[in-house]
Amino acid sequence: MARHGQTTIRLRPPRHGVAPRARRWWTVQAWLTVTGPLLLTAVTLLVLSLLFFPGALPWLGPLLLGVLVLPAAGYVLAMPRLRCRIHAWEVGGSAVYAAGGWLLHKRRIAPLSRVQTVDTVRGPLQRAFGLATVTVTTASTAGDVRITGVSDEDAERIAARITEAARLAPGEGDAA
Amino acid sequence: MSGLPAGGLRTSEQPWRTLDPRTIAVHCTWMGAPLGSLALTALATGGRLDARAWITLAVIGAVFAAVTTAGVVTWRRTRYRVTADAIELRTGLFTRSVRAIPLHRVRNVDITANLVQRLLGLAVLRAGTGGGGRGGELSLDALARPEAVRLRAELLARAGAGSTGDPVLATADLRRLRYAPLTFWVVGGVFAAAGAVWRVLDGIGVQPWRIGFVRRAFEDFGHSALWLTIPLALLAVTALGCVGAVALYAENWWNYRLEWTDAATLRVRHGLFTTRSVSIERARLRGVALREPLLLRAGGGASVRAVAGGLGDREANRRRSLVLPPASRGEALRVCDGVLGEPFDPAGLTAHPRAALRRRAVRAFAWCVLPPAVVLAVLGALLTPVLLYCAAGWLVLAAPVAYGLARDAYRGLGHGLRGRFLLVRSGTFGRETVALDRSAVLAWTFTDTPFSRRAGLVTATAAVAAGEDGYRIRDMNAGTAAAFAESATPGMLAEFLEHGEQQPPIKGFVRSS
Structure with a gap:
């Protein structure tokens, strides 16, 4: 093979x-x-x-x-x-893509049309470094995309882009 | 299903028909209990009935007369007919009411019968529009059974159910009981029952080992010929477990019925003492899982679970999504077809790379075979050489079993696309073949570890908002996983794919095969 x-x-x-x-x-x-x-x-x-x-x-x-x-x-x-x-992210035209992990590598892709919510979380430690974690949730717990360790500005841009794209994307009733 | 009955023309001039006169007899069954208790009283007193008993008898007689009269009148006034475009039921003593359901709106037609009705050869026919509530239902209580069956066929044939084939996918079948002993409950049930008894005794302050005969039994057991009594005891436990498993199965799956009550609702009903009924909307049905645990698979059986959302949390979902109890594999496949509405064809799935077999063999050896052997060997070196022989014996016995299981697990791995569905198979103790609606896949995840990276393998997870949420395709070829995911859900990964040379896997870890 x-x-x-x-x-x-x-x-x-x-x-x-x-x-x-x-x-x-x-x-x-x-x-x-x-x-x-x-x-x-x-x-x-x-x-x-x-x-x-x-x-x-x-x-x-x-x-x-x-x-x-x-x-x-x-x-x-x-x-x-x-x-x-390893950690990296990308918001494409129709899907959001994130990679993470150190020993275990995890790459996850979720279409923007299936996005339900976009959460931005800043822990006390993260705030001290000006960082944030963006969690994009779908209807499935196995489909939540986490983008960790991005700067505040990036996090805001990501959240805005995904929210906008999810709003515009042809909503699929069963997912949303 | 044949269309109109030979009698032919159904016009609105169709005559009204009455229910079966035996229905009146059914109404009188309530008298069984009081009459029975009276008879017992008579027996106990030797036939001498006191005033109270006579009064009771008189009351029963009066009520009997009233109920029978009411029954006769109700029966005489209740008429039904099937016209060209509706089924109509006329009822009421003083105020006449007519309920009509247009035939094209009839979605489900049920036939049920309780014990008395069954004895009298009667059946109740219910026609519903699937709209929910009593308003959308019409019940003919009761018809002669052949008439009910004929009417049901006629209604379904003319209804707008739009269903191809029989909406009833499976019903209770006593022959399925033979698969009951092939479940976990054979062994687990005995221990669970023993634990329950122990807790009850403990709760009321009884210490079983203090009871004389229990202790004597244990002492006798200790003194007896152990080579004979231990296997006998095991046999007894297994037999007890089998009986328990069959009883549990029978209670749980009595009156089982799986059907499409209308084009959009799959319903499973079962239970002897407690009737459980679960309705699954088609819109939330994302696929099926054919489950073949090791024992059941060895016996040629399988059970079927619906992959559906909206059934509650993970635990509730596991409990409620079972649509077919352990049954023969052929029947399970048939039910899968019926639930999916498409042939479910698990044969010929794409196999996974040989490296997956090696991973499984290594894992089985490292986690199950080696640790006891090492412990025995160390103890043997420290204490007595007998344990060294034990360690060697364990290795000789366990290694082939572990390899056999690893091989079975590897053979179970597979994935493929079948029409609307994505098929994934894995597992050896709990083998599961899952068909997932490709349009329901919400996200793809690719996971790898340092070991799997060296072996050129990756695990892909399809996320769905149903069942277990994530369904894993374990140890796929890392070079083709992304392409497969893209072909399963066209467009989802397209913009993140690149065409390039496949990295040659590190020598020594992946053999070409």
Whole structure:
């Protein structure tokens, strides 16, 4: 089935990437949700071990390094970088297209005629970075398109474009 | 369906007809209970009836006379006829009323009979316009059964139902009971029942293991020849489970009936003690799912679920969307055809790349075969070599089973386009073949992981506002997935597609086959 050299039809990545600030946002997010707590746990255990069970250090040290410290460091280094590379969006003439994820890649396309609502969400952290998440909902929970890490201005433009296009698109009764 | 009866010409001069006179007898069945209790009293007192009993008897007699008179009068005054363009029913003692339903508006014609009517050979015929409410319905209570059947055929033939073929897709069938033991309830039901009994006992403060005979039974069991009693106990549990499953199935699917009540409504009705009825609008019907769990598939059976919206949340949808209980596969396919209104043809779907088989085999091995083997081996190395043999035995036994299941899962994978529908098949324990209305697909999602990317696979998800919301085509060829999605829903992906060289998959991970 491997058809080398044959022309095929592929889904190209969306045109627009996320805002450059998004990488810092994801880094802070990683520190707050995963890396910080993991490292804190490791330090706490290490200190407790130093104070009360010095004999446990020879095996506890490598264990903590392998189970807590390295994954935490790997996550904070890899996740924002990969997300910046993968996350992208595009509002085409008839459909909205978004890509996301870091290990698991997800690309989703929903026609504008099927759009029900457009939500723009800014969390406290996102607000600090001037970023927003645009969620385009359809009638199906498996059809909601999320565009994460775009700048405020972009988010507004996206929301306006999609709302306008959805209004103009020939409404399909069963979807709307 | 044959058209007009041999009797021929239906004009407005068509004579009025009466209902079946046996109807009057049906009206008297209410007397069964009081007469029965009276008879019991008479038996208990040895035939000596006191004043109260006599009064009761007199009241019953008076009411009987009144009811019978009313019944006779009602019967005499109730007339119906089928004219050239309507079915008319004339009723009423003092104020005469005539209800007429134009034949072209008749959408559904039901025949029902309760136990007494069935014994007397009667049936009630209901003709409805599907408009909802009593206003759109006319009921002939009751006709002789052959007459009811004939009239129903005549009405349907002349009605504007516009349906091709029989609107009734399936009805109750005792032979289907043989598929009941092939469901989860055979084993699960016994444990569920045991758990329920335990909780009840626990709730009223009884501790079963304190009861003498229970403890003695357990002790005897422990002392008996275990090689004989354990299989016997398992057999007994299975037999009990089978009986329970059949009983549950019978209660749930008694009086089952799946039909198009009109051109736009699919209705499924079933239940012995509790009658469940679910109506599904055609506009919200997005397809069907043919479900073949492992056991049922081995027995040549399948069940059918409608993929429909508006049936409540996910749980309610799962419960209510079942339109055919476990039945023979042929029958299930026939029901799928009837629900879709188009042939449902799951044969010859596009197979998925061999890499999908490898993924399944690796997954089965890594998650199910290896962990127990490793645990046994480690314990064996630490404690006793017997466990090492156990580990080896487990590997030898479990590996082929795991591979067989992986192979079955791989063979189950498939997708294709059939007319209006997109077909997706997957699963081994719960194999499901889903037909989705292509015009109902709201969005496409393509998901891949580092592993699937290396194997050149991608999972495509079609989002619909019905059923499980997202239906996944697992492990498709990454090179053709987008093109397939585009061909299933023309125009949806067009502007994001590009034509180019396919990236050669990384050597060693994808064999050409």
